[in-house]
Amino acid sequence: MTSHDSVAQTPVTRALPDPMIRLTDVEQRYKTRDHDVLALTDVTLDIGKGEFLVLLGPSGCGKTTLLRIIAGLLQSTGGEVKIDGTPLWTKNTRNDTAMQELGVVFQEANLFPWMTIEQNIALPLKLRGVGKAERLARARELCATVGISGFEKRWPRQLSGGMRQRAAIARALSTRPKILLMDEPFGALDAMTRDAMNLELQRIWMETGCTVVLVTHSIREAVFLADRVLLLSPRPGRMDTLTEIEIDRPRTTYVQSSPEFQNYELALRQRLDSFA
Amino acid sequence: MLGKYASWIATPLLLVLLVLIWEAYVTIFDVSPFILPGPGAVWDATLVLLSEPKTYSHIGITVYETVVGFLLAVVIGIVFGGVLGKIRWLERTLNPLIVGLQVMPKVALIPLFIVWFGFGPTSKVVLAAVIAFFPIMTNTILGIKSVESGHRDVMLALNASRWQTFRDVELQNALPFILTGMEVGIVLATIGAIVGEYLGGSQGLGYMAVATLNAFDVTSMFGVIFLLTILGLILYFAVVMLRRYVTPWHEAVASARDS
Numbered sequence: 215m216t217s218h219d220s221v222a223q224t225p226v227t228r229a230l231p232d233p234m235i236r237l238t239d240v241e242q243r244y245k246t247r248d249h250d251v252l253a254l255t256d257v258t259l260d261i262g263k264g265e266f267l268v269l270l271g272p273s274g275c276g277k278t279t280l281l282r283i284i285a286g287l288l289q290s291t292g293g294e295v296k297i298d299g300t301p302l303w304t305k306n307t308r309n310d311t312a313m314q315e316l317g318v319v320f321q322e323a324n325l326f327p328w329m330t331i332e333q334n335i336a337l338p339l340k341l342r343g344v345g346k347a348e349r350l351a352r353a354r355e356l357c358a359t360v361g362i363s364g365f366e367k368r369w370p371r372q373l374s375g376g377m378r379q380r381a382a383i384a385r386a387l388s389t390r391p392k393i394l395l396m397d398e399p400f401g402a403l404d405a406m407t408r409d410a411m412n413l414e415l416q417r418i419w420m421e422t423g424c425t426v427v428l429v430t431h432s433i434r435e436a437v438f439l440a441d442r443v444l445l446l447s448p449r450p451g452r453m454d455t456l457t458e459i460e461i462d463r464p465r466t467t468y469v470q471s472s473p474e475f476q477n478y479e480l481a482l483r484q485r486l487d488s489f490a
Numbered sequence: 491m492l493g494k495y496a497s498w499i500a501t502p503l504l505l506v507l508l509v510l511i512w513e514a515y516v517t518i519f520d521v522s523p524f525i526l527p528g529p530g531a532v533w534d535a536t537l538v539l540l541s542e543p544k545t546y547s548h549i550g551i552t553v554y555e556t557v558v559g560f561l562l563a564v565v566i567g568i569v570f571g572g573v574l575g576k577i578r579w580l581e582r583t584l585n586p587l588i589v590g591l592q593v594m595p596k597v598a599l600i601p602l603f604i605v606w607f608g609f610g611p612t613s614k615v616v617l618a619a620v621i622a623f624f625p626i627m628t629n630t631i632l633g634i635k636s637v638e639s640g641h642r643d644v645m646l647a648l649n650a651s652r653w654q655t656f657r658d659v660e661l662q663n664a665l666p667f668i669l670t671g672m673e674v675g676i677v678l679a680t681i682g683a684i685v686g687e688y689l690g691g692s693q694g695l696g697y698m699a700v701a702t703l704n705a706f707d708v709t710s711m712f713g714v715i716f717l718l719t720i721l722g723l724i725l726y727f728a729v730v731m732l733r734r735y736v737t738p739w740h741e742a743v744a745s746a747r748d749s
């Protein structure tokens with residue numbers, strides 16, 4: 215139990231002077247026919263500008279719920295979400311300015327089968343009224359960024375799962391959002407593709423300087439990608455610990471075999487096991 | 491490999507076999523041509539029909555009624571289906587009425603349509619449209635409602651307006667469903683036009699079938715039925731072909747092309 219003495223796990227949150235995302239007392243109750251479920255409670259957290267935050271926790275602890283709340287897909291039953299100082303909701307109306315800053319990637323690529331890859335990637339720009347030539351140029355540029363050049367004119371079903379997920383990331387990036395929200399984006403991919411995608415995501419994040427909130431089940435993925443890992447404990451989902459990962463960037467796949475990396479992994483693993 | 495070509499050989503063979511059995515039956519049992527003429531006689535009668543100019547004007551009338559009725563059904567069916575698919579409370583309110591109208595035998599309305607629209611082609615156009623309308627509308631509603639929740643989430647996260655979601659997602663998602671409705675619709679429209687001609691008026695292939703029967707020319711009547719079948723097939727496959735151009739992205743289209 216002494217192996218991770220060096221790992222700083224703090225149960226407390228510190229307020230940031232100018233956070234990208236501010237969560238205050240966020241709570242979510244799901245009402246079902248016979249009983250209410252308290253899925254998430256007491257979430258108070260500041261996420262810094264340009265930070266890479268990973269949400270980690272056992273199944274059913276409310277990770278997806280929290281991400282959907284930040285994405286504006288779900289209005290929390292309690293508390294408040296502020297995006298770059300602007301409340302995401304005013305009464306029951308979503309704030310358009312706050313929504314503009316967000317890009318979301320889901321576990322499934324969710325590409326539209328009736329649009330080619332470039333049309334899919336350009337869709338957010340189309341919805342914002344960007345002209346056809348301009349948005350398709352941006353789509354081609356993004357295909358290069360995520361490594362699927364040459365597939366612009368293909369239908370989504372003609373791409374592999376990994377390539378589809380790359381396209382989904384490109385779509386989320388098309389509007390140059392300040393915040394990228396990802397719910398187990400690589401959960402459906404094989405281990406090798408997943409490692410490659412993690413490296414690419416780190417590169418894209420470093421290039422764009424955006425704030426990322428990523429949900430994962432994988433401790434390794436969490437330690438590899440995160441500036442901070444927020445561990446959620448289950449029933450009801452609440453903040454357990456925040457772990458700062460102080461490993462230099464850019465991180466390489468080999469860093470995973472370093473003692474400090476394994477220290478972080480072990481510390482998180484022990485904390486997770488304590489929930490069971 | 492074998493499966494790929496089997497249908498190209500088996501289907502014509504089957505047809506030839508059926509015609510041979512028909513011919514044999516008529517010859518062996520010496521069936522009266524007033525009951526069932528042989529295939530050879532029907533073929534000759536068809537050729538005679540095709541040599542008469544008035545046949546073409548009858549064909550033209552039937553095609554006109556079917557196609558115009560069908561197109562009306564497509565436009566109105568998609569508009570109604572689109573509105574009802576998007577506005578849930580309206581659909582719930584109108585649902586009993588829609589189901590009622592759908593199960594009502596539309597053919598029973600022909601006398602009414604003749605009173606309203608006369609003995610000319612208009613009453614048949616209306617009947618064809620009314621019959622073809624329902625499968626197109628209900629399939630449009632189904633297609634709009636069956637958008638995957640993941641796709642809805644994407645549009646929600648992109649802060650898309652209701653109109654944008656309709657144009658770029660719901661309508662596109664509904665297209666394969668609409669095409670299925672149209673395949674049913676074109677068959678029903680053809681039936682509608684012909685039954686309309688049977689029951690009232692003096693034009694079209696349906697009228698010709700009745701006229702030849704009244705003249706005890708059963709062989710020619712079979713010729714008319716043969717022409718009607720060919721016409722129905724052409725219209726049906728025209729709609730089926732549409733799928734390739736309207737939804738080239740669809741799995742069903744891709745697998746049909748590959749096999």
Ligand SMILES: Nc1ncnc2c1ncn2[C@@H]1O[C@H](COP(=O)(O)OP(=O)(O)OP(=O)(O)O)[C@@H](O)[C@H]1O
Binds near residue numbers: 251
């Ligand atoms: N729409 C809903 N209605 C009712 N209960 C829900 C709903 N969505 C989630 N829940 C409940 O809320 C809790 C948290 O669910 P959530 O999907 O956020 O967990 P998760 O951490 O993302 O799990 P996983 O790791 O398996 O994806 C679960 O107990 C779940 O049953």
Ligand SMILES: [Mg+2]
Binds near residue numbers: 277278279
């Ligand atoms: Mg989840």
